Amino acid sequence: MGVQGLTSYMEENRRLFFKDLKLSNTTLVIDGCSLYFRLYFTSGLDQQRGGDYDSFANLIQQFFEALSTCNIRPFVLLDGGIDYTNKKFPTLIQRAKSKIKEADALSRGSHGSILPLLTREVFKQVLYSLHVPFIQCVAEADWEIACLANQWNCAVLTMDSDFYVFDLKGGYLPFGFFQWQNIGVCQKTSERYIPALHFSINKFCARFNHMNKELLPLFAVMAGNDYTSAGSMETFFSRVTFPQSGQPAYSRTQARIDNLLHWLSQFTGPEQAMDAVLQVVGDSARDITRALLSAGMQEYKLSHSNLERYFTHGAAVTNLPEPVRALPDWLRAGLSSGRLPSFVLDVLVLQRTILIVQVENCRLPSSHAASLPIRQVLYGLLLDGHRKPLQGRGSKQRKAASANEGSPLHSVQEFDRQSLDLSGSHVQAVLPRGLQQLPLEKMNEVPLPVRLQVLLETLGVDESIATAVLPHLSLPVCVTCYWLSSCKPKPDLQMVQALLLGIVYGELCRLGGNQRGPAAGYPGVGAVCDRLGRLRVRAGERKGLDLDVAHAYSQWQSCLWMSFYLNQLLCCPLPEPECTWLYSGTFAHRAVKEMKGGSTPEALLAGAPFPTQLYSAIQGAVWRSVGAGFFASSSGKKRRGRRQYNVGGATQRPPPTQGVVNRFALLTFDDDNSVEV
DSSP states (O other): OOSTTHHHHHHHTHHHHEEEEEEOSEEEEEEHHHHHHHHHHTTTOOOTTSOBHHHHHHHHHHHHHHHHHTTEEEEEEEOOSSOTTOTTHHHHHHHHHHHHHHHHHHHTTOOOOOOOTTHHHHHHHHHHHHTOOEEEOSSOSHHHHHHHHHHHTOEEEEOOGGGGTSOOSSOEEEGGGOOTTSOEEOTTTOOEEEEEEEEOHHHHHHTTTSOOGGGHHHHHHHHOOSSSOGGGGHHHHHHOOOOSOOOTTOOHHHHHHHHHHHHHTTSSSHHHHHHHHHHHHOGGGHHHHHHHHHHHHHTTOOOOOSOHHHHHHOOOOOSOOHHHHTSOHHHHHHHHHTSSOTHHHIIIIISEEEOOOOSSOTTSOOGGGGGHHHHHHHHIIIIISOOSOOTTOOHHHHHHHOOSTTSOSSEEEEEEEETTEEEEEEEEOOOOTTOOOOOGGGGGGSOHHHHHHHHHHHHTOOHHHHTTSOGGGHHHHHHHHHHHHHOSSOOOHHHHHHHHHHHHHHHHHHTTTTTTSGGGGSTTHHHHHHHHHTTSOOGGGOOOOOHHHHHHHHHHHHHHHHHHHHHHHTTOSSOOOOGGGTOBHHHHHHHHHHHHTTOOHHHHTTTOHHHHHHHHHHHHHHHHHHOTTTTTOSOOOOOOSOOOOOOOSOOOOOOOOOOOOOSOGGGOOOOTTSOOO
16 A cells, blocks of 8 residues: 555654654544554454454454543544546555465465454444444545545544655654554643654655655655556666665665655656656657656645535535446445445446455365355346446446456456465346346335345345344344355354354343343353353464364355345345454354364353353254254255244343443534435
8 A cells, every 4th residue: 555665664764754743632534444454453363263353343442432532533534445447456456466375374374464354344333333433435545535634634644655645734643653552641731642653744855855745746656656566667767877865774665765755856846857757768668657657646636625524514425436426325325424335336336346355275265155146146236226327437447347248248247266366257147036126226215025035035044034033133143044055165063053152252242241231130141251251262372273164254254244235235124233243263263172172052151041042042043044954964055045934932132232432422423315224
């Protein structure tokens, strides 16, 4: 993300380019994607076993509590869909390929950085619970972040080196130097503050002979960013003679950055510098180089933000690109509010998506193969349900969305792992049996029974299965039934028991099983929750990974991920579950070992009736769906489809969850255009 090598160069020269700051009593615009990446990867949370979402959610809460303590008002902007202009597509493909290799390394006990599949959904749900104002942008959020911060004259918190290039009035606070866990107290006023390092573009340019800051976009493009590679300027670097300015301790990339900055500082502005660059590359590359540099520099040109009224008055987002402007109002509102995934934009605008890699057995087919039928229905509802052609999808976009001339009219080009490489294929969009068409323009007006039928038909379960458990657990239970019929290789009994036990453990934690929440009224719940909590794989015990278990649970997460999106697109005919409490990788993997060592769910839940009843209801629904002989069968192939069951008895319901104390309520607003979900 950003300019290649610039972050390490800045950190090497932190004493020159930054000043100490005690941040408090201010507005702060936050790069949401940078935040959840930073929080997850720097906190020692599990990556090998599919993630620990509850620990991650707790970390997010702590972060925003720290801001509140220092009277810092956060506004979060999230990236949206894949860049509809296709300028960044080669970079995205390259990143996806590198993530496959990192996931493989993690599966073998080596190093890598893989964000668990549901991290973004957990992040958004926690923001909702805390009432932290946020928006999901149409495409990459960098430009919108910079424009909004300038309009409010406040700083930006991110870890993207592009923000060393944007001309920010309030400056840039790199996450690496934002000490939110080390709150200080001012001796004179007793006010609390967060120690940080502040970057100012004026201070930076002063170090380079008071360089014209308008030269920085040219520098970024020449050095290589997400839209241009450093290799595209190799002719220039091989011919130019730089002044001797680099420090001996610099790496090759850092030395190139330093040399380029000193070289550019001799020019009065970008026009003169551009002429000098073109003179170096020569006539043969003059036109190509000019076009490349000119287009790249435009990415850093800021203007007025149209998001202020969204945050202050709940107004609809305006000045949208044509492909997005053509979408139905309810869908655009759902995308902006984060109630719908940016995945929808990728499918509708580009008919293309890159599936997120997981840590799994790379010798087997991708775990996303299990959720393929769910994605096909998603594609069908989006593409077959939206008959009106998107006005913005011109010839270039059509060619990008359909690389093969013979591909079906309604299909999506998916990029997914195949062995240790990234492979693209066209996936046919379908609709559930007996359903002719659901108009996307009026999906939010379709009767609930129809939307529920579509969801249950896709998952191959009967409505009685969905109603056999607590409402907010209906979707994960239905997904588990679907997973058992589609998972390859078929999971064994202990894997399923451990997964269901994890859902129960998450529910107990959600209710405050340690004598602090509603479940405290159920005798013995706290002791059971403590006992289950001790099962988790600790940080020092994480060597060695059972690839069979990892692959099976990766398939379950993929099925949940796509079912979660399908449920959102259908305006939530089943209550949206809190992803935070549905899966803990360190718990589930350790629980499998316990089961295979002779423990039983009943023994681990002993001592309190409520956890046992909850597990019994969930397991009973799953067992009725897949059939009594599922685990005794030598064949993993099961027919999917609607099943009729007579589910007797009523499920005991615990008291409602206590509300979260909300310190950001004054920053929220009512969005009249949001879809009700």
